[in-house]
Amino acid sequence: VLYIPLITIYQRMFQLGQWPSSWKHSAACPIFKKKDPAEYINYRLISLIDVPSKMLETQIALDMT
Template structure:
């Protein structure tokens, strides 16, 4: 559980939120109360061998690379996932 607490405290608050729109700043500011419930959830996930379906979703955003912006081949995609899912 201490690893979860340390990870939450070390989050970069200015990073993008995932599909649930909860900013990493919220997780960081509430780290002292969230780390035990999150640790419990992670332990249960490992026991059951299951990943929560809501944590399987991501927000995909195209990022322009170079040259002509009208061509789709000049973009790469990035996926934003929720902070609790990213921790694992």
């Protein structure tokens, strides 16, 4: 269902050479690793990005290998 709209968006992005500005933002989420939860060094950050952006980044990474 989403194949055609996503391909259209991706093609337009490559034609214009621009990434949608709303896809450039992410939410940082701290994930607890181990030991004392009161110490910030015991967390790692992950970035939550938009799904269409992640899909395109994954495809580009696969094509480059």
